[in-house]
Amino acid sequence: MIIVMAVNASEPQVQHVLDRVGELGFQTTVSRGVERIVIGLIGDESRLNPDAIRACEGVNDVMPVSKPFKVVNREFQPHDTIVTVGDVTFGGDGPWPVIAGPCSVETPEMMIEVAHAVKASGATMLRGGAFKPRTSPYAFQGHGELGLQYLDAARKETGLPFVTEIVDPADVGLVSKYADMLQIGARNMQNFALLKAVGRSHRPVMLKRGLSSSIDEWLMAAEYIASEGNTQIVLCERGIRSSDNQYTRNVLDLAAIPVVKKLSHLPVIVDPSHGTGKRYLVSPMAQAGLTVGAHGLMVEVHPRPEEAWSDGPQSLTLELFAELMRDLRALEASLNSNKAIAAAR
Amino acid sequence: MIIVMAVNASEPQVQHVLDRVGELGFQTTVSRGVERIVIGLIGDESRLNPDAIRACEGVNDVMPVSKPFKVVNREFQPHDTIVTVGDVTFGGDGPWPVIAGPCSVETPEMMIEVAHAVKASGATMLRGGAFKPRTSPYAFQGHGELGLQYLDAARKETGLPFVTEIVDPADVGLVSKYADMLQIGARNMQNFALLKAVGRSHRPVMLKRGLSSSIDEWLMAAEYIASEGNTQIVLCERGIRSSDNQYTRNVLDLAAIPVVKKLSHLPVIVDPSHGTGKRYLVSPMAQAGLTVGAHGLMVEVHPRPEEAWSDGPQSLTLELFAELMRDLRALEASLNSNKAIAAAR
């Protein structure tokens, strides 16, 4: 940690800071420049609350030099974490896992119809919301346990495992009884009670990036889960808020994918449906996500988007999903072959 | 609701949209302009999911003309809601309520020391965190029920009611046993399970604005609470995220205060501590908040900010708080007398 004193900091103020950090067990190096004094701390930064120093008189700035996340930090685990959900693996070298399904679980017939269709097109996992976090209390809030049963039925029919969102720590037991993977939605990325609850479960977790979350905050949310003992976490980039939402619901931050792969050993997938909010953007952004190195894809699919109970405008039809899968598999083959050529150079 | 068709929308696409909205029980007006067709809907907008229309082919845009919030909407209740917490009222004409106290409840002695001091300076209510939503899982998470007991002891000593944050729906019963008012923090503004749970309680609620929440989303979060039957809600502006956080933690959006007073009948207060993150900005922004018409103030106070377990840099000392209260009461008297003069003109 670096402590930058104000230009006009007095000698007693400097001494006070040195005493405080000494009491806290840190060694220091003091650089007395022409303009100002800079104090470097040697010791375990995680044991010091930077705010305690920021609150001292004469301190201009306190700059941590270590990342606040530990368990999920690649610096301390260089190899990739592989997350396994049934037969599906995230983070490995195999074919890209693709999760598909409707925003909300609507009827059992529709779930089975979608599940068969997406499986036929090559999806490897199912999605669907039984507990829905909706902006309006008057919008459909999900079928709850009944929705989980519809998902279970679709899984039995097709063999596809499923992921579903959880919104209340009290539901972890119930949802874990059914779901193969628990999803933390964007609005709950900093619902720490929920993060701890899924961290204590033994289910793999998909952690969506928050609406305007920084990358550090996102990884700290993963750290919450991991610090409870559950490191089977898949990150999911789904777009952040910008000052322009006229043509897209969010800005899908694809560069975040290589960034988090550098910072963390956890796998990271892309969700172009929420990331754009527009059907015509889903396929190009899905392909771009996989080009930048995402470990998989999650996409909303509905047989009749006009009749969808939620997220119709961003849902692919079954036909468009089939087309996307053909394009994705062709792109995957090309990228793999390019990689092989590059490796041989 | 207004439906704007694409310039090149075909006649069958237009007819399909008209059929859909007709089936849903809406009357329509069709304006055929030179460039494009615009369809106006007459009927109860809240019965129509705009996404169902957005998902139709040939539709360019769907623009709701009514607000999505109803119970908290001033259009449907012109008079102000008064929220009462013990002797303290928010939204009335009396002196500005001022809530003060530390970020975290630390020790019983410290709580009592702060409570006596802020009461002596004129605070009307106490704050303190027993359940702390912290960015890091390794940071102090609050004392839990013990913290509530410390707050209770401080209340008994001083007679000041208290507000404290709640982070898990399962804790509503426990926290309501102690607290006079339940706080929903910024990170939980769209934790809908929590909003419903406090909506079913009979405690007044303070609802902080989310980290990058729009005003509509904030009022929809209030609507969640209200729709469960609890309209004793105080809104709290605490700053939003911007692209520059070098000198302030957030941008305190003071214009949001007159904006929500126009849109809603709920009282709204200002929190300049979280809104700025810097001690030297708290007093000027508190005064500005009250100048624009906030119904009260919440501010962090700590006897020794350097030793605070959280939020030290933005906490006022007891002396600075006393000074702020003198300035506030003088400003309040001036504004009231200016208002009286203006009214007499």
Add this chain to the structure above:
Amino acid sequence: MIIVMAVNASEPQVQHVLDRVGELGFQTTVSRGVERIVIGLIGDESRLNPDAIRACEGVNDVMPVSKPFKVVNREFQPHDTIVTVGDVTFGGDGPWPVIAGPCSVETPEMMIEVAHAVKASGATMLRGGAFKPRTSPYAFQGHGELGLQYLDAARKETGLPFVTEIVDPADVGLVSKYADMLQIGARNMQNFALLKAVGRSHRPVMLKRGLSSSIDEWLMAAEYIASEGNTQIVLCERGIRSSDNQYTRNVLDLAAIPVVKKLSHLPVIVDPSHGTGKRYLVSPMAQAGLTVGAHGLMVEVHPRPEEAWSDGPQSLTLELFAELMRDLRALEASLNSNKAIAAAR
């Protein structure tokens, strides 16, 4: 244009609005709903300043239904515009044009070294700054005309045409004497005097998206150029500002590429160097940009990034650029062959 009256708008207020728009030559349709009155206007929206109506009492909102841009709007020109710079074409079906070169023109030797190297790797056009818009007045501001001469020399050596930034309307004549294409930088996207000046020139223009520009503002900036008679405009997505700049300088908004291709007939390219600010992100984001349909690429290359006078951290070395070009051409071949297969389906 749609005029939404306030719920409590009076009959005289409604009549006043109807009179105003009637005076201005518009026909109206009036929808009297249960809650409020909505007025639709029929006529040429571009002749009406929406603010004139917004300023009327009793008006709640005014919603334009047409886009404010005309010449660059695909609704009025369905076919793609092709921009030609020497042998290079933007917007056509040929191989992707790739613009490469240093941030600043430094020395003549370095420009020639870079030009030869990037040409050998397959770049089709050169870039380099002679007039540099720098955040600090103490940073290198560019060599001015001398820099243009160095670029000219590199062009003569290699045959590659070049693009260079222009920052002052007074320099249009001078820069046009040398440059094949004029660049408007992000900070000058709404420098309307400059836009008009390049609009009156006969040089193709590259128009970068502003730092936090909306898509409509970007296309309106293009409209400024086009309305002066110059429609040889290439748009360039280079990232927008977000609340997190810890790991990337900007958020490269790749979805903006298919969005502007839908809205406008102008070609659009991607600049992953400024879009990310980090060398290791340039290649993946370049490939992703081309996957989503960008019409070309602009990338910063420097033989010794550590010694670059500006933008070293985001500059590719000559070796990394060569590698990127091999990957790009392989990806391009794959995408073309996938497209052919898809077309044959």
Add this chain to the structure above:
Amino acid sequence: MIIVMAVNASEPQVQHVLDRVGELGFQTTVSRGVERIVIGLIGDESRLNPDAIRACEGVNDVMPVSKPFKVVNREFQPHDTIVTVGDVTFGGDGPWPVIAGPCSVETPEMMIEVAHAVKASGATMLRGGAFKPRTSPYAFQGHGELGLQYLDAARKETGLPFVTEIVDPADVGLVSKYADMLQIGARNMQNFALLKAVGRSHRPVMLKRGLSSSIDEWLMAAEYIASEGNTQIVLCERGIRSSDNQYTRNVLDLAAIPVVKKLSHLPVIVDPSHGTGKRYLVSPMAQAGLTVGAHGLMVEVHPRPEEAWSDGPQSLTLELFAELMRDLRALEASLNSNKAIAAAR
């Protein structure tokens, strides 16, 4: 400057960095912590381009510890700069200067009508746009020199000096012939050619904050003007862009006012008209701006806002302006008297 090496940086990488900064004439302190090496630099930071170090292998981060602005930095000039425009002073202890007038100069009669009215209400300076930076090329672009003549006529009638916007470096001579103060608008805050041109003039400058400008960028823009020799600069906070523009055009960042007063010795005023875009918010935000310590106010006034050629919805009528001035002067008197009481404590 602080250089943070990567956790896995090699010894040769560390040595390379030490050699580089040594060559550049800096002394260093090296802290070898448990996890990583941190290098502190002693010397004049402004002589080192941090990007040159960021571009080195093994470097994780480079953190400047000094501000990039010098002439406008309060650390190097503790006393306030006073800017004088005719009889009006910004930054002193006298009554708040208030600049009022229409967005655009429309007709000579209207300018004279406004000038007389705002003077009668207590305005001390006039504003009006002769060169208008408009988002659309089809919107009124200002009368140019004719507009300056109308402003001149209004000045002659009332004795009020005026400020007007300049958008092209070529116009500095022309506009300086008429105007008492030159305004740099938000869209041109980083139009460095324009900043240098007004820096070489001898007219006082009003520098508006950019649309999404950080505080450092704003002060660096002021530094551009000052570094050319003109330190008669008034900063103007006019709101920044956020993700919610449904109810306000911008977020007026009032905390920025005490922040820049701490960082710089330049005076800073507030513009609540552009800062909010809504008439009903202008008066409360003007009063709040002055409460937080702004050195003055700029506000848009139009006799008939419905007929305004631009910015009608945010323009005060003559009556509302008169009311605002009465409220402001009463508030000013109160704040002064409170200050006197506080000083006497």
